[in-house]
Amino acid sequence: MRIITTSLLLLFSAFIFAQTDARIYDIIDAVSSERIKNDIKRLADFGTRHTLSDTVSKTRGIGAARRWIKSEFDKISKDCKNCLEVFYQKDLVKKGTNQRIVKDVEVVNVVAIQRGTKFPNRYIIMSGDIDSRVSDPTDYTSDSPGANDNASGMAGAIEAARVLSKYQFDNSIIYVGLSGEEQGLFGGQGLARYAKEKGWDIIGVLNNDMIGNITGVDGVIDNRTFRIFSEPVPPNETERQRRARRFFGGEVDGISRQLARYVHKTTKTYMPEMNPMMVYRLDRFGRGGHHRPFNDAGYPGIRIMEAHENYTQQHQDIRTENGIDYGDTFEHVNFEYAKKLTSVNVINMASLAWAPPSPEKVAIGGIVEPSAKLKWDKVKGATGYKVYWRDTTSPTWDHSRYVGDVSEFTLEGIVIDNFYFGVAAVGENGHESVVVFPNEIWRN
Numbered sequence: 001m002r003i004i005t006t007s008l009l010l011l012f013s014a015f016i017f018a019q020t021d022a023r024i025y026d027i028i029d030a031v032s033s034e035r036i037k038n039d040i041k042r043l044a045d046f047g048t049r050h051t052l053s054d055t056v057s058k059t060r061g062i063g064a065a066r067r068w069i070k071s072e073f074d075k076i077s078k079d080c081k082n083c084l085e086v087f088y089q090k091d092l093v094k095k096g097t098n099q100r101i102v103k104d105v106e107v108v109n110v111v112a113i114q115r116g117t118k119f120p121n122r123y124i125i126m127s128g129d130i131d132s133r134v135s136d137p138t139d140y141t142s143d144s145p146g147a148n149d150n151a152s153g154m155a156g157a158i159e160a161a162r163v164l165s166k167y168q169f170d171n172s173i174i175y176v177g178l179s180g181e182e183q184g185l186f187g188g189q190g191l192a193r194y195a196k197e198k199g200w201d202i203i204g205v206l207n208n209d210m211i212g213n214i215t216g217v218d219g220v221i222d223n224r225t226f227r228i229f230s231e232p233v234p235p236n237e238t239e240r241q242r243r244a245r246r247f248f249g250g251e252v253d254g255i256s257r258q259l260a261r262y263v264h265k266t267t268k269t270y271m272p273e274m275n276p277m278m279v280y281r282l283d284r285f286g287r288g289g290h291h292r293p294f295n296d297a298g299y300p301g302i303r304i305m306e307a308h309e310n311y312t313q314q315h316q317d318i319r320t321e322n323g324i325d326y327g328d329t330f331e332h333v334n335f336e337y338a339k340k341l342t343s344v345n346v347i348n349m350a351s352l353a354w355a356p357p358s359p360e361k362v363a364i365g366g367i368v369e370p371s372a373k374l375k376w377d378k379v380k381g382a383t384g385y386k387v388y389w390r391d392t393t394s395p396t397w398d399h400s401r402y403v404g405d406v407s408e409f410t411l412e413g414i415v416i417d418n419f420y421f422g423v424a425a426v427g428e429n430g431h432e433s434v435v436v437f438p439n440e441i442w443r444n
């Protein structure tokens with residue numbers, strides 16, 4: 001009796017406070033560390049995957065690696081009645097474009113699209129990288145297993161396709177292996193340009209770069225924490241938007257930051273054992289990753305990665321020096337951890353792919369009034385809306401109220417000056433869009 005009461009209570013509270021979707025737990029359970037391990041091994045065994053490496057050999061170099069990745073996506077597609085559109089997207093990068101491009105090279109990405117049923121042109125993207133490097137970024141012949149950087153992210157994207165291809169989604173999902181990362185983020189630039197040409201509506205890019213290391217160079221071991229890097233505001237905002245921010249706020253509320261908060265919240269909801277750590281910057285100090293070219297093009301994008309890096313195992317010639325084994329080799333990768341971070345990706349992609357679009361226009365009002373008020377355009381597929389607010393110093397949307405299927409709401413007694421506000425669309429099974437920070441002023 002007590003058990004029944006407790007579970008009823010739990011059910012009741014889950015319904016009232018945070019509706020969860022049981023399929024998300026199935027998705028977490030379906031991710032396999034064994035398959036991720038096998039794929040990382042396979043990728044590391046191509047010897048080198050340097051962007052400028054051999055493309056003819058069947059066993060060594062980036063050509064063999066990308067053909068294998070494509071064949072994996074093709075295999076996954078076969079198993080889901082051809083639910084994936086798999087293709088190469090490529091661009092020629094000319095010798096001398098920068099110092100790391102020492103010969104003309106075709107930068108080739110491997111793309112797999114799982115088409116959404118309701119919104120086929122809206123995309124959530126998970127990326128890993130195909131290419132690897134050693135100490136000298138122009139050395140394209142030496143052994144460069146790149147097991148963690150970034151076979152781990154690539155294997156995660158392939159595994160995500162295996163797991164999510166068993167489901168149907170409203171929005172499209174793209175699993176992609178990008179090339180040319182280490183030579184200057186060329187693969188991401190190429191795909192972002194391609195997306196612009198095709199008019200893709202990108203919900204967000206989850207760039208996975210190094211998701212398999214749990215032992216930091218300082219000896220800290222941690223298999224629960226991971227980092228979510230996001231830039232504060234888009235780099236291509238207009239001068240008018242920049243000026244408006246001075247008076248209305250939004251310094252830490254750009255589209256990529258909202259995506260970061262979404263990933264943080266979904267993880268806290270469905271994987272409470274994990275410790276997501278938002279980092280309020282584009283990327284690590286002075287370093288780069290493949291979400292950046294998407295940000296440059298005005299798309300939301302974040303970097304998901306391990307919390308503790310080991311620099312003796314990144315971008316290193318394989319060698320032993322003073323008793324330290326240098327090199328990004330297979331043995332150093334923690335596959336259980338890579339599985340956890342892959343799960344973080346799949347639950348967020350599933351939630352977003354089942355969610356309605358975010359309201360485009362959100363207006364806020366309440367200047368010299370006792371209550372803040374919000375108004376938005378309704379979106380297709382939403383069953384209701386949720387208003388969020390938080391203290392101006394808080395990183396997360398700590399307060400929310402489900403307001404039903406309306407297009408405006410007044411938060412009685414909540415003063416506009418003292419909080420930040422946002423609105424999300426809610427769909428069937430409770431899946432929510434990314435929160436939208438107000439982009440207009442509602443004047444009486």
Ligand SMILES: [Zn+2]
Binds near residue numbers: 149182315
């Ligand atoms: Zn790297």
